[in-house]
Amino acid sequence: MAFTGLDAPEPPTTERLTEVLTPREREVLAxxxxxxxxxxxxxxxxxxxxxVDSHVTAIFGKLGLDRTADAKPTRAGRGGTAERRSRLGAKLRSGAGAGQRGS
Known part of the structure; x- marks a missing residue:
């Protein structure tokens, strides 16, 4: 099946994150x-x-993210864990405002 823009899920909003994630999961996500x-x-x-690992697994599952692709380290020279997590954070903040603490 070919991918079209209509197949893509909408990025979660801050309101949606509040609905699907527990307060502790939101803390971990931040x-x-x-x-x-x-x-x-x-x-x-x-x-x-x-x-923490259990919370991260739950967060990725609830948000429909691929944990392997989005948060695991890659081979040397291709970005380590911190760099990949920072990119994940930027991705979440741009689509959901998830980097905000509180709630």
């Missing part, structure tokens, strides 16, 4: 959008890295 690592997020929120 920190992800800053380019933070799971370790840094875990330290900031006083939870385990495994808990």
């Amino acid at each position: 920190l992800l959008a800053e380019g933070r690592s799971n370790t840094s997020i875990a330290e900031t929120l006083y939870v385990s890295e495994r808990t």
Whole structure:
């Protein structure tokens, strides 16, 4: 099946993020959008890295994002985790305002 502009889901709005994500998931998303690592997020929120990983998995699933393509590190010279997370943050902020804390 060929891709057309009509097949593309609309980017989530801040209101939609509030509807689909829990308050904790929104906190994790805001920190992800800053380019933070799971370790840094875990330290900031006083939870385990495994808990952060679970939140990230839930966030990506609820937003229909490909976690492998959007947040995992790539081979050397092609952008590391921090760079990819920063790009993810920019993508989310431009489409959803997700980088805003609060709510």
